[in-house]
Amino acid sequence: MLKLKHLVVSTCVGTLLAVCSTQLVAEETVTVLHNQQDQFIRDTWDDIRVDFEAQNPNITVQLDFMDDDAMKARLPTLLQSNAKPDLYWSFGGGNYRVRAEAGLLADITDKADRLRANIGSGAMSAFEVNGRLYGAPYRLAQVGFWYNKSLFEQAGVNADSIETWDDFLDAVSTLKEAGITPIAAGGAERWPLHFYWTYLAMRIGGQDLFQSILADEASFDNEHYVRAGEELRRLAELDPFQPGYRGMAYNEAAGVFGNGQAAIHLMGEWDIGVQTSESESGEGVSGGNLGYFNFPMVAGGLGDPSATLGGVDGWAFTSGNGSDAAVRWLEFFLAPEQQRKLAAAGIIIPVANGAAEAVEDPHMKQIAENIANSSWHQVFWDQALGADVGGVINDVSAELFAGEISPEDAVDRVQQAWDFR
Amino acid sequence: MKSVDIALEAQRTGRLSAVKEWLYRHNTGGRLSTLLLFIPPALMVFTLLVILPIAESGVYSFYRWNGFTALSDSGRWVGWRNFQFILQDPVFHQAVWNTAKIVLISLLIQLPLAMMLALSIASKGSLNTLFRLVYFLPFILADVVAGLIWRFIYDGNFGLVAAFTQLFGMESFYPLADRDWAFNAILVVVVWKYFGYHMMIYIAGLQSVPNDLVEAARLDGASRLQIIFRIKLPLIMPAIRLSIFFSVIGALQFFEMAMPLVTSGGPSGSAHTIVTYLYEFGIVRSRIGFGSAVAVLLFVMCAIFAFIYQRFVMARNTA
Known part of the structure; x- marks a missing residue:
């Protein structure tokens, strides 16, 4: 009798195990939604996908493209539908946080040991919300001043001597006097202008102030951020941008810089590619002619001049889809080996440990070092603070440049939006 | 007993004929049948696709809500603040x-x-x-x-x-x-x-x-x-x-x-x-x-x- 019972139980367990194991072998599909326009990058990703599928014959990976604007508009509804992808491209920041807190993302904290082993903890922390992990970073970005060396030479400006904001303003005046448009700016989209105000706020106010604002222990309405507005006005009074900048989108401004019609462009390193493709010749400001310098320090500012403004972009798991297969794909995609490959191709500034050495492009290399040496790598404010507060920061930055708002009113409006978030 | 029954019966048939009479008058040419058959679908579609969304956005307008999750989860009642802000x-x-x-x-x-x-x-x-x-x-x-x-x-x-x-x-x-x-x-x-x-x-x-x-x-x-x-x-x-x-x-x-x-x-x-x-x-x-x-x-x-x-x-x- 006892034996029979034993037999029944063991058969049951056996069948169960068999069912489980067949499911493990069964074909699984991991869908990934991204907004990558660049065909070269897409091809490189596809090579990685083929390698992965060769090593994991039971997993199929599907890379789906959606235009950036369309993705932003569709994602809120898509994430609540059954048609959602397993993973999607995320800029981190406020939107990522809100979605994670709203339960729209999958918590993969317990499966992330291998991801954590491969990726630096600084970059990883950008994808942690309250200590839990819902995705992982893929690349780093930094915003800084790109400049046209021959135009600088023509005006007799030496980029290496620009150390303070005053030096920078002098350089702008000198360029202007030489009959060169000093700076290109995509004012119609506003976010290119918010880099100025937020970088100044970082240099003048420092990291501690920003952190206490995030913790609601301080206000945007403080003397340092008012001064950021005043310093921005000093630049604005030099009338530094190409004519009609308020009607131009980012890519049009990149074209102005790429055509050599303006000497400077404050932008992330993605601009290397964009200013090239948007230029009339298709070559942009290339090779030895393209220079880079960091956003200068501001005299009397509390901020560490090594602090960088930029991005930590990556991938997020949608709720219910943090499956082993999906995690395995991301582990493979973000492994040092693949990141090194992408870095060597000049596509990304990698996040994986040791992959930064593979960066060959001198500009990318410098930016990788900047971020590595940075005491504070801050994600773009308009992303980090969420769409609504970020939108207000973009608005007031543009209005400060146009002289339609005072530095005091600007911080007041930002704080109002922050209070009412 | 019997007379009471008859009286009740008469009352009942009287009421029945009144209903019949009413139906006859109001349903000439199948007017009532048409109403009952054709109004509900149209009314339902109109309510679902027009009235309800309008009413819903009326409700939303009193909340601070990002639309990512259900209103009950992430919405916050703010009274007339949205309107105040807009008008200012x-x-x-x-x-x-x-x-x-x-x-x-x-x-x-x-x-x-x-x-x-x-x-x-x-x-x-x-x-x-x-x-x-x-x-x-x-x-x-x-x-x-x-x-x-x-x-x-x-x-x-x-x-x-x-x-x-x-x-x-x-x-x-x-x-x-x-x-x-x-x-x-x-x-x-x-x-x-x-x-x-x-x-x-x-x-x-x-x-x-x-x-x-x-x-x-x-x-x-x-x-x-x-x-x-x-x-x-x-x-x-x-x-x-x-x-x-x-x-x-x-x-x-x-x-x-x-x-x-x-x-x-x-x-x-x-x-x-x-x-x-x-x-x-x-x-x-x-x-x-x-x-x-x-x-x-x-x-x-x-x-x-x-x-x-x-x-x-x-x-x-x-x-």
Whole structure:
């Protein structure tokens, strides 16, 4: 009798195990939604996908493209539908946080040991919300001043001597006097202008102030951020941008810089590619002619001049889809080996440990070092603070440049939006 | 006992026949059956797709809500704050004023222009047909396409505006980048895009004016202007009222064409209309509650206008 019972139980367990194991072998599909326009990058990703599928014959990976604007508009509804992808491209920041807190993302904290082993903890922390992990970073970005060396030479400006904001303003005046448009700016989209105000706020106010604002222990309405507005006005009074900048989108401004019609462009390193493709010749400001310098320090500012403004972009798991297969794909995609490959191709500034050495492009290399040496790598404010507060920061930055708002009113409006978030 | 039964029975049949009588009177020609069969589906669709969304956005407008999850999870009751903020926002004032500008431009320039053209090409003839087609062409274009075309025209470096300023040796001019000009530039496009539509309405009206009336007036010695003002215009008044109604409602809903022309409301939001304001601050910045509050205000404006216009202007049609 006892034996029979034993037999029944063991058969049951056996069948169960068999069912489980067949499911493990069964074909699984991991869908990934991204907004990558660049065909070269897409091809490189596809090579990685083929390698992965060769090593994991039971997993199929599907890379789906959606235009950036369309993705932003569709994602809120898509994430609540059954048609959602397993993973999607995320800029981190406020939107990522809100979605994670709203339960729209999958918590993969317990499966992330291998991801954590491969990726630096600084970059990883950008994808942690309250200590839990819902995705992982893929690349780093930094915003800084790109400049046209021959135009600088023509005006007799030496980029290496620009150390303070005053030096920078002098350089702008000198360029202007030489009959060169000093700076290109995509004012119609506003976010290119918010880099100025937020970088100044970082240099003048420092990291501690920003952190206490995030913790609601301080206000945007403080003397340092008012001064950021005043310093921005000093630049604005030099009338530094190409004519009609308020009607131009980012890519049009990149074209102005790429055509050599303006000497400077404050932008992330993605601009290397964009200013090239948007230029009339298709070559942009290339090779030895393209220079880079960091956003200068501001005299009397509390901020560490090594602090960088930029991005930590990556991938997020949608709720219910943090499956082993999906995690395995991301582990493979973000492994040092693949990141090194992408870095060597000049596509990304990698996040994986040791992959930064593979960066060959001198500009990318410098930016990788900047971020590595940075005491504070801050994600773009308009992303980090969420769409609504970020939108207000973009608005007031543009209005400060146009002289339609005072530095005091600007911080007041930002704080109002922050209070009412 | 028995007599009581009979009395009850009589009462019952009496009531039954009363119901029958009522049904007979009210269901003549199957009127009642038709109502019961045909109203519920239409009513249900209308409730689901029109009434319910309107009511819902009315509810949302009192919340601070990003729309990512259910209202009960992430919404926060804020009372009238959304409305307070909107009504105090100078950008919203500008948006309302801009919308009013579209109405004014329509009434003062677009409709008179459409009428003038209609009067001159209403009579039948192959040349007139050609002109009708040419004037109607802009209206056929999709709004977004028209916006993109005009974005190129207004380009201060390479566009038609640039060609113009270069021809006269003037300083280059960027209408869409200029706070004072951006919306005026849009108004030009509005007139260009929609005058053909109103012209067509007028032409249809003018062609229904009986020829004998015009002829009789001519025989009585009426001048061309007198014929227009005393005969034609009064006779096509219903068409004019209708086209005014369309242009006001169109102005209140103006959106698609502004989007490609100016990014998020142009310089400092100076070129927002009410709907682009709703889109920028409600949808793009994921503040569904705020956007709903704008929508509620817009709905109230539309409803008040439609009601007044129907009651006091369109009603004259039957008089």
